[in-house]
Amino acid sequence: MTPETAAHAAPPDRALPGTGAPHRHALVVLVMDHPGVLNRVASLMRARNFNIDSLAVSRTDREHISRMTITLHGDDVAVEQAAKQLYKLIDVLKVQDVTADQVVEHELALIKVRATDANRAEVIKIVELYKGRIVDIAPESVIVEATGTEAEIDALVALTRSYGIKELVRTGAIVMLRGAGSIEEALKL
Amino acid sequence: MTVTKGEPPAGGTAAGAPPERRSHVPGDGSATAVAIEEARRAMLHDVRNRKRTRIGADVLMEALIRQGVDTLFSYPGGVILPIYDILADYPEVRHILVRHEQGGAHAADGYARASGKVGVCMGTSGPGATNLVTGIATAMLDSIPMVALTGNVASPLLGKDAFQEIDITGITLPMTKHNYLVRHADDIPRVVAEAFYIASHGRPGPVHVDFTKDALQGETRAEHPSAEEVAAGLPGFRPTIEGHPKQLKTAAREIAAAKRPLILAGHGVLIAEAWDELAAFAEKTQIPVAWTLLGIGAMDEGHPLAYGYMGMHGWKHVNRAIQAADLLIAIGMRFDDRVTGSVKTYAPYARIIHADIDPAEIGKNVAVEVPIVGDAKNILAGLTRLVHPVDPADRAEYLDQLAEWRAESEASPWHGSGGWREGAMTADFVVARIGELTNHDATYVADVGQNQMWTARYTRFKRPNSHVSSGGLGTMGFAVPAAMGAALGNPGAETWALAGDGGFQMTSQELMTLAADRIPVKIAILDNKKLGMIRQWQEIVYGGNYHSSHLPGPDFVKLAEAYGIPAWKATAPDQVDDAIRAAQAVDGPALVWFEIEEEQNVFPFMTAGKGLSDLIENWGGPEE
Numbered sequence: 020m021t022p023e024t025a026a027h028a029a030p031p032d033r034a035l036p037g038t039g040a041p042h043r044h045a046l047v048v049l050v051m052d053h054p055g056v057l058n059r060v061a062s063l064m065r066a067r068n069f070n071i072d073s074l075a076v077s078r079t080d081r082e083h084i085s086r087m088t089i090t091l092h093g094d095d096v097a098v099e100q101a102a103k104q105l106y107k108l109i110d111v112l113k114v115q116d117v118t119a120d121q122v123v124e125h126e127l128a129l130i131k132v133r134a135t136d137a138n139r140a141e142v143i144k145i146v147e148l149y150k151g152r153i154v155d156i157a158p159e160s161v162i163v164e165a166t167g168t169e170a171e172i173d174a175l176v177a178l179t180r181s182y183g184i185k186e187l188v189r190t191g192a193i194v195m196l197r198g199a200g201s202i203e204e205a206l207k208l
Numbered sequence: 209m210t211v212t213k214g215e216p217p218a219g220g221t222a223a224g225a226p227p228e229r230r231s232h233v234p235g236d237g238s239a240t241a242v243a244i245e246e247a248r249r250a251m252l253h254d255v256r257n258r259k260r261t262r263i264g265a266d267v268l269m270e271a272l273i274r275q276g277v278d279t280l281f282s283y284p285g286g287v288i289l290p291i292y293d294i295l296a297d298y299p300e301v302r303h304i305l306v307r308h309e310q311g312g313a314h315a316a317d318g319y320a321r322a323s324g325k326v327g328v329c330m331g332t333s334g335p336g337a338t339n340l341v342t343g344i345a346t347a348m349l350d351s352i353p354m355v356a357l358t359g360n361v362a363s364p365l366l367g368k369d370a371f372q373e374i375d376i377t378g379i380t381l382p383m384t385k386h387n388y389l390v391r392h393a394d395d396i397p398r399v400v401a402e403a404f405y406i407a408s409h410g411r412p413g414p415v416h417v418d419f420t421k422d423a424l425q426g427e428t429r430a431e432h433p434s435a436e437e438v439a440a441g442l443p444g445f446r447p448t449i450e451g452h453p454k455q456l457k458t459a460a461r462e463i464a465a466a467k468r469p470l471i472l473a474g475h476g477v478l479i480a481e482a483w484d485e486l487a488a489f490a491e492k493t494q495i496p497v498a499w500t501l502l503g504i505g506a507m508d509e510g511h512p513l514a515y516g517y518m519g520m521h522g523w524k525h526v527n528r529a530i531q532a533a534d535l536l537i538a539i540g541m542r543f544d545d546r547v548t549g550s551v552k553t554y555a556p557y558a559r560i561i562h563a564d565i566d567p568a569e570i571g572k573n574v575a576v577e578v579p580i581v582g583d584a585k586n587i588l589a590g591l592t593r594l595v596h597p598v599d600p601a602d603r604a605e606y607l608d609q610l611a612e613w614r615a616e617s618e619a620s621p622w623h624g625s626g627g628w629r630e631g632a633m634t635a636d637f638v639v640a641r642i643g644e645l646t647n648h649d650a651t652y653v654a655d656v657g658q659n660q661m662w663t664a665r666y667t668r669f670k671r672p673n674s675h676v677s678s679g680g681l682g683t684m685g686f687a688v689p690a691a692m693g694a695a696l697g698n699p700g701a702e703t704w705a706l707a708g709d710g711g712f713q714m715t716s717q718e719l720m721t722l723a724a725d726r727i728p729v730k731i732a733i734l735d736n737k738k739l740g741m742i743r744q745w746q747e748i749v750y751g752g753n754y755h756s757s758h759l760p761g762p763d764f765v766k767l768a769e770a771y772g773i774p775a776w777k778a779t780a781p782d783q784v785d786d787a788i789r790a791a792q793a794v795d796g797p798a799l800v801w802f803e804i805e806e807e808q809n810v811f812p813f814m815t816a817g818k819g820l821s822d823l824i825e826n827w828g829g830p831e832e
Binding site: 030032033034035036050051054055058059062063066096099100103104106107108109110111112206207208 | 377382385406442551556566568573575
């Protein structure tokens with residue numbers, strides 16, 4: 020009666036959790052704005068072997084509550100594990116994986132692009148075609164400000180690279196669910 | 209005092225008077241302590257005219273007493289002197305002056321494990337705090353409710369690399385359930401109350417609170433919060449206690465359908481005090497129970513449905529049952545790699561019900577079919593209500609098979625002593641005798657390594673919380689200080705520390721604490737003059753390359769004697785019982801030095817990366 024004596028073949032290997040195909044996830048994390056909370060979140064992600072792609076933090080309109088947007092790559096089980104571990108932090112109030120939801124997602128970039136008298140007009144024209152804005156002009160460079168999804172910013176960065184990028188800074192993504200639903204209002208405090 | 213070497217004393221009684229009491233412990237009742245307390249009180253009365261200011265240190269002590277703390281394991285230092293300055297005013301709290309902060313942390317841990325209460329330790333800033341770290345990490349990995357207190361430099365000096373300043377909250381952040389840096393006396397009542405609440409609710413764990421010196425010295429009128437206020441002030445900490453009814457029903461269906469079910473009981477059963485519920489559930493369903501290292505004691509080993517200890521050094525029949533099971537009912541355990549071996553080949557025929565209070569444990573190491581989040585007591589009671597009673601006759605075929613495997617496994621010459629000849633001084637024999645002569649009712653505190661596995665396998669445990677062991681972190685040096693805490697946490701039970709010669713030497717300074725405070729811990733050193741588990745791995749996995757695993761030690765009888773602790777040495781099996789009885793007869797701490805075979809291995813043995821079906825149990829032994 021026992022499988023040890025059974026004639027049938029051994030069953031397939033047990034799957035290891037978290038070893039599926041990785042893809043990009045976006046987590047919204049609401050936290051108490053206690054000192055050190057960013058350190059707690061960052062330390063946990065490092066200790067649990069998750070690699071953060073981007074992290075944006077700001078206050079909300081609610082007293083003592085801050086909001087983080089974390090993007091990372093991993094399979095669904097691994098990211099769920101990251102969310103559960105985040106939940107264990109006492110200062111974390113809410114973790115929501117919004118990857119599969121309808122969201123508005125934006126990030127802001129500033130790009131200092133090499134631009135001389137010879138090609139400045141061309142640079143400006145291309146940037147404006149990509150809905151970028153010129154926010155500073157100097158004899159040798161311009162600063163481009165752009166907002167958009169990660170993919171849109173990636174495209175603009177790739178385009179300006181041929182002129183020479185002197186400096187690049189990006190805020191990382193911030194996201195908000197479309198429609199009337201609110202992650203903050205759903206908090207049970 | 210007479211100390212006999214090489215042979216135990218005739219008649220098995222302790223020789224000599226107990227060592228002189230030297231402690232100045234508030235409330236320990238000794239004449240010295242009472243005199244010092246009285247003098248201290250008189251002085252405070254004179255100096256402060258009964259109207260001294262209530263400072264942060266007072267609020268801390270008040271808060272500890274409100275939490276029911278009766279024992280504080282601590283070592284003084286510069287920035288916590290404000291606490292030591294007022295400590296004598298709080299005789300409700302017994303202060304145990306440890307000899308190293310690591311000992312204090314392990315003692316608080318042992319106290320918590322033996323009593324079920326929150327253990328408390330304290331150290332000063334800088335090195336005092338970093339010395340606590342190993343003990344805090346040990347408590348974290350084993351989910352032990354502990355509050356670790358440290359001082360820090362005065363807040364204006366924070367970040368200036370002041371004397372004995374270190375960013376200790378930065379260090380303990382990843383190894384605590386939560387931690388705090390308190391800079392104002394007014395915050396102390398809330399923070400301490402939160403620390404105890406967090407440490408003891410949900411999945412327990414250590415909480416570290418760091419106080420700046422000015423917070424401890426500052427005057428305050430802050431009031432202590434109520435339990436409700438504390439809970440309300442922690443909106444991010446709402447552990448799930450009740451198992452979801454739908455999940456419980458699904459689990460009950462799985463249990464009804466299973467032909468070869470097995471319960472895996474973990475530490476969570478003990479933490480939730482769910483041993484009666486576990487037995488009731490097993491009896492109603494006629495499902496045998498296997499346990500993890502920290503689940504030892506969750507079921508009386510003499511219970512007909514108690515099947516045994518699982519994992520890397522577990523019983524072969526238990527691992528065989530896991531590999532054959534069609535349903536695993538895991539309660540309060542976390543599928544640690546020492547339990548599963550290779551996950552790929554783990555329990556290949558089993559569907560898994562996994563109940564744990566920590567949702568992050570579910571699906572972390574193995575994928576499971578039925579997750580249930582909640583407290584083990586609640587879940588076991590809920591499942592027992594839902595399942596249909598099973599007639600033992602209906603399980604006869606399965607239970608007979610398990611019994612046959614058990615008999616087969618126990619008949620193997622490798623089962624116990626690892627193939628050693630009859631009459632050899634083997635560790636399994638010594639451990640079994642300690643278990644027997646203490647009626648299996650002592651608190652047994654293991655160190656780490658072979659001694660830990662021998663203790664787990666051969667003591668035979670009957671009582672919940674009678675087994676104390678550093679499971680997750682595997683901290684050598686744990687046994688003696690943890691036994692010190694366990695003896696104070698459960699003073700009704702005899703307490704034995706079972707340590708190897710290596711681990712014992714890591715924290716042997718606590719012998720002085722045991723002697724000074726007359727804490728009745730009996731220490732058994734299983735001395736093979738080796739780092740035994742390292743030697744075993746070197747023999748079996750590293751081709752006999754015994755680098756650094758030979759570990760010459762001191763004369764342990766002389767060492768104990770130097771601390772004023774009666775000690776005996778046993779070198780042959782016929783001396784073992786007398787030596788144990790001699791130690792038992794001492795009113796206070798005692799030590800027995802067992803010189804055991806140097807090359808005994810612990811079998812079965814599963815090497816890293818292998819599965820439970822690949823146990824090594826017939827490695828060439830001394831007879832071959």
